[in-house]
Amino acid sequence: MRDRIETPRLTLRRLRGDDAGALSALADDAGVARMLTRMPHPCPPEATAAYIRGCEGEPWVYCVTLAEAPIGAVAVEARLGYWIGRPYWGRGYAFEAASALVDAWFTASDTxxxxxxxxxxxxxxxxxxxxxxxxxxxxxxxxLGRPEPDDYITMRLDGDDWRAARRIDRAEQEE
Structure with missing residues (x-):
């Protein structure tokens, strides 16, 4: 567990109380909320602030920032979860943030x-x-972002599969 994780374009850092406004504005999007299980829609700043307070002391919960501005969140809280605000979709930020956290996780643990x-x-x-x-x-x-339960795919990653995926990803980047 680290307080900050740096990637080529992003910084993952601990959530702070002053992130609530920016994250709430990004999260208050039906397209974002419907892809997550615990994000309400609408997402008022009070809900985001309460989530941030609840994460205090959690070792694997991060705010994803671009040039110091919050653009989403990534966490391992029993399960890996991540989201990026719609203005930042399609640029590879979700993969970059999730990859950095997964790499940090498997560097620290084989769970x-x-x-x-x-x-x-x-x-x-x-x-x-x-x-x-x-x-x-x-x-x-x-x-919380959908009117009724929907089809959900459960997934798992162990250390051996992570190491194999990292080798493949690095080889593709070198091509």
Whole structure:
């Protein structure tokens, strides 16, 4: 666990109380909330502030920042989770942030990671597959951002699969 994780374009740092306004503005988007299980929509600043207070002392919860401005969050709280605000979609930031946290996780521990993704979120499924996650099952999953439970894919990553995915990703980058 580190207080900060640097990537070529992003900084992952501890959540702070003053992040609530910026993160709430980005999170108050139905397209973002519907892809997550615990984010309400609408997402008032009070809900974001309460989440940040609840994360105090959690070792694997980070604010994703670009040039010091919050653009999303990434965490391991029983499961890997991440989100990036819509203005920043399509630029590889979600993969970069999730990859950095997964790398830090497996550098510190060999405990497997679990996560999940709604079936109608192909972008996140591609990110998780690129990280080495494998599908372990499907179920209906409730979400605070959806009117009813929906098809959800559960996934898992162990240290060996992570190491194999890192080798493949590095080889593709060198080509």
């Amino acid at each position: 497997p990671l679990e996560t999940g993704v709604f079936a109608d979120n192909p972008a996140s499924r591609r990110i998780l597959a690129r990280l080495g996650f494998r599908e372990t099952g499907r179920r209906l999953q409730a979400s």
